[in-house]
Amino acid sequence: MPEISPAFSLIGRGFAAYLAPPSPDVVRFTVGQPDFDTPDTVVQSAIDALQRGETAYTRSQGSVSLCEAVSKHLDTLGIDSNPDDVVITPGCKQALLYALMTTVTPGDEVLLLAPAWPSYDGMIRIFGGIPVHVPVSRPSYHPDFEALEASVTERTKAIMLNSPNNPTGAVYTPEEIEKIAAFAEKHDLWIVDDMIYSTLVWTNHDYTSPINSPGGKNRTITIGGWSKGWAMTGWRMGWITGPSEFMEAVKTCQTSAATHIPTFLMPAGEVALELEEETEEMAKSFAHRRTIMHEGLNSLPGVTAPEPEGAFYILADITGTGMTDIQFADRALTEARVQVIPGSLMKGGEGLIRLSYATSLENIHEGIERLKQWLSSIM
Numbered sequence: 001m002p003e004i005s006p007a008f009s010l011i012g013r014g015f016a017a018y019l020a021p022p023s024p025d026v027v028r029f030t031v032g033q034p035d036f037d038t039p040d041t042v043v044q045s046a047i048d049a050l051q052r053g054e055t056a057y058t059r060s061q062g063s064v065s066l067c068e069a070v071s072k073h074l075d076t077l078g079i080d081s082n083p084d085d086v087v088i089t090p091g092c093k094q095a096l097l098y099a100l101m102t103t104v105t106p107g108d109e110v111l112l113l114a115p116a117w118p119s120y121d122g123m124i125r126i127f128g129g130i131p132v133h134v135p136v137s138r139p140s141y142h143p144d145f146e147a148l149e150a151s152v153t154e155r156t157k158a159i160m161l162n163s164p165n166n167p168t169g170a171v172y173t174p175e176e177i178e179k180i181a182a183f184a185e186k187h188d189l190w191i192v193d194d195m196i197y198s199t200l201v202w203t204n205h206d207y208t209s210p211i212n213s214p215g216g217k218n219r220t221i222t223i224g225g226w227s228k229g230w231a232m233t234g235w236r237m238g239w240i241t242g243p244s245e246f247m248e249a250v251k252t253c254q255t256s257a258a259t260h261i262p263t264f265l266m267p268a269g270e271v272a273l274e275l276e277e278e279t280e281e282m283a284k285s286f287a288h289r290r291t292i293m294h295e296g297l298n299s300l301p302g303v304t305a306p307e308p309e310g311a312f313y314i315l316a317d318i319t320g321t322g323m324t325d326i327q328f329a330d331r332a333l334t335e336a337r338v339q340v341i342p343g344s345l346m347k348g349g350e351g352l353i354r355l356s357y358a359t360s361l362e363n364i365h366e367g368i369e370r371l372k373q374w375l376s377s378i379m
Contacts, residue, residue, distance in 0.1 A: 011125050014118035015354075018329060018341050027367035028339045029355040032166060032313065034231040034286075039278045042230070045271040049264035058263045060255045062088030062239075069270045070239045077198060079209045079222060085247040088269070090258050092196050092225035092238035097123055098257075099192050099221045099240060100158075102249040104129040108157035111189075113143055114348030115315070117166045121347070132156070133347040139306045141168035141315065143176055148183060158190035159183070163207065164197035164310025167346065167354040169290075171203050171309035178213040185215030192221045196238075197311040199229035199279060202287050207310075218243050228311070229279055230272045237261055237269055286312050286357065289364055293357040296368035301375045312358040315343065319351040321375060328353055336374035338367045 019030055061067060067086040074081045089095040096119075104110060106128030112120055114133035121131045134151045137144045148159075161180060163172040172180070184191045191210050198207035210216040225238030240250055254260065290308055297305045302320030318328045325342035332338045343349025357364060 007125055007128065011122040012118065012345075014122065015341050015345055018339065018345070022333065022339050026333065026337045026339050027363050027370060028359065029357070029363075029367055030339050030341050032228075032356050032358065033233040034228065034282060034312075034358050035360060036231040036282055036285075038231050038235070039272070039275055041275070042232070042268045042272045046264055046268040049267045054264045054267070056263060058260060058266070060260045061086065061251055062260060063266045066266045066269050069273045070241075073273045074222065074224075074241070077195075077207060077209065079211055079241075081222070081241045082244070085244050086239055086241045087247065087250050087254050088261055088266070089225075089238040089240055089254065090261050091236040092194070092223060092227060093119065093123075094236075094258065095223040095225070095238040095240035096120070096192070096194065097126075098250045098253045099190075099223060099242075100124060100127050100129065101253055102246065103158055103190050103192075103221075105157075107155060109153060109155045110157060110192075111148065111151055111159040113160070113162075113165075115167060115343060115346035115352065116160065116348075117162065118346050120160050120162075129157070130155070135348050136168070136170075139304075139317070141165065141170040141306065142172060143180065145179060145183065152187050156187060156189060158192055160192045160194065161210065162194040162196075164200055165313075166197065166311055167313050167341070167343070167349070168315045169306075169308025169311055169313045171201050171205070171207065173205055174208045177208040177210050181210040181213030181216035181220075184210070184219055188219075190219055190221060191216065193223065195222060195224045197228055198224060200283055200286055200312060201310040202290060203309045221246065226269060226272055229282070230275070231282060232272065235265060235268070237265060289357040289359075289361060290314075292361060293355065293364050293368070296364065296372075297355070300368070300372055301379050303371075303375070312356055314355045314357065315349075315352050316355065317351060318353055321379065325349070325351055325353050332371065332374065335378075336370045338370050338374075 067083040071083040109130045124131045211220040221242040226232040305316035329342040341354040343352030
């Protein structure tokens with residue numbers, strides 16, 4: 001058998017081992033997807049498109065009207081974009097791959113604010129890049145700019161930005177985003193801005209794009225999608241936009257790799273972006289669950305967690321229990337029947353566990369109570 005590319009021997013599979021569906025009696029705090037159904041009007045739009053026969057090839061970057069709808073949506077978030085420079089991708093992950101495929105060459109270094117979503121590390125390695133995990137400030141999980149400066153070398157090519165953040169729940173302030181843009185301009189870096197959780201913010205400042213900061217416009221790659229804010233994870237619909245010259249390369253990637261997303265999903269994407277009441281109700285529900293889970297976690301012996309500011313994750317410190325994060329996760333599953341993600345699956349996440357509150361209030365109350373009884377019995 002011919003050899004497989006050696007790059008893949010260096011790539012892990014992130015949280016996969018702890019995302020396997022457990023037995024029905026286990027409370028899952030692991031899955032990062034909304035527990036809502038996709039809004040009915042969005043589903044019906046896809047059905048209508050199928051019945052109209054919209055099943056043939058179409059414009060590779062996405063229909064003109066859908067690209068215009070994404071550009072309009074981005075404008076509401078303060079991001080000025082040209083619809084001609086928007087590409088609709090098969091999910092946000094594919095958009096991230098395109099961004100790295102078109103900017104990273106073997107040996108280039110990409111800065112990650114650690115702990116970072118583990119797929120970033122694997123994606124960078126696929127293209128021969130070197131992920132550099134830069135520790136964030138604790139306990140806020142906000143950027144440590146001294147650590148960032150100390151991590152830059154002549155090979156540094158880009159910085160990955162994810163705010164609201166998975167796994168930390170941090171939402172970077174406008175001042176921090178401006179400093180990141182200035183940092184990127186100083187070192188001539190690309191900013192890959194993964195804004196997938198931009199509609200889920202619980203702070204008094206909204207999601208902020210680096211594109212509007214001095215030096216940010218011509219180096220910011222904006223990536224997002226429908227999965228989290230619209231409860232459309234399985235639809236695999238994302239977007240990417242950036243400077244025109246960069247986007248020409250992305251269009252080449254899309255044409256060569258995927259052609260386009262399913263034609264009949266494009267009208268549904270437009271309908272989703274017009275929704276307000278449904279998405280606001282989802283966001284309000286997550287904000288309430290955030291409060292309940294945060295209070296519950298901080299009532300557990302040996303566990304502390306800062307208040308999450310966005311997305312639907314909490315990154316809790318469990319070092320006070322005397323267990324490693326792997327031990328905690330394994331024992332929580334077998335002894336308390338609660339499934340969590342151990343932080344050491346991410347560089348910089350040792351001693352932490354990630355929990356998702358994208359689950360029912362009933363599950364949150366039950367899971368916290370099980371953890372409390374378990375920890376109280378062993379500590």
